[in-house]
Amino acid sequence: MAERLHGLLARFPDADRLIAASRDLRECGLSRLDAYTPHPVAGLPEALGVRDRRVPLTALICAVLAGAGTLALQIYASLDYPFNVGGKPVVSWPAYMIVTFAMSMVGATLGALFSMLLLNGFPRPYHPLFNVAEFDAASRDGFFLCVEAADPRFDAERLNQRLKQHGAERVWEVPA
Structure with missing residues (x-):
């Protein structure tokens, strides 16, 4: 054979x-x-x-999901546990943008890393x-x-x- x-x-x-x-x-x-x-x-x-455009697309999707999830969590916390600070509204979105941006970048980085590893066939001993x-x-x-x-x-x-x-x-x- x-x-x-x-x-x-x-x-x-x-x-x-x-x-x-x-x-x-x-x-x-x-x-x-x-x-x-x-x-x-x-x-x-x-x-x-x-x-191949799958890695950048995956990074974008992960960034949007991480940012939306972070923003939703902050809004939920503000509505469920209201805290009056200096007469500002309970949901004050400008205060949430720094954390939302940071988590979007973390999501994009992790999405790019793991999609790159999977698309490259790792782990492959x-x-x-x-x-x-x-x-x-x-x-x-x-x-x-x-x-x-x-x-x-x-x-x-x-x-x-x-x-x-x-x-x-x-x-x-x-x-x-």
């Missing part, structure tokens, strides 16, 4: 070749691409076709790329591109040649 394949992993000497290969493969119709680099690379998300011994260089000095076998246009032989044409130093078949 043939071993299942997770995909192809290619190592590039620099970020420019990685971006060029990513852009070319996206233009060929491949969509299951992922890049691994030791530092952020400008232009790489666009080359990979990443246009194992990934098939860990089967390639040289992949540990991705956190030091390596620029890697993985093309997953789940892509409908995946053809290992053709992609291997195409990656080498873009300057890949080495290409590995990654077992699943």
Whole structure:
């Protein structure tokens, strides 16, 4: 029985070749691409076709919910336990804005943090790329591109040649 394949992993000497290969493969119709680099690379998300807006949207929703919840709690406390301070109204919204703003920021921060972690697949103690011994260089000095076998246009032989044409130093078949 043939071993299942997770995909192809290619190592590039620099970020420019990685971006060029990513852009070319996206233009060929491949969509299951992922890049691994030791530092952020400008232009790489666009080359990979990443246009995910879920983290900012989640942060906005969490900020609104946290702010509304905080404001509601303060209004409830003022109505249920009225306290007359200098003849001001019982519900005096300007006094609530500092705490409401602070809790909105806390909500946005926590929403962004947890949605980013979940969307990145954390916690994930194992990934098939860990089967390639040289992949540990991705956190030091390596620029890697993985093309997953789940892509409908995946053809290992053709992609291997195409990656080498873009300057890949080495290409590995990654077992699943």
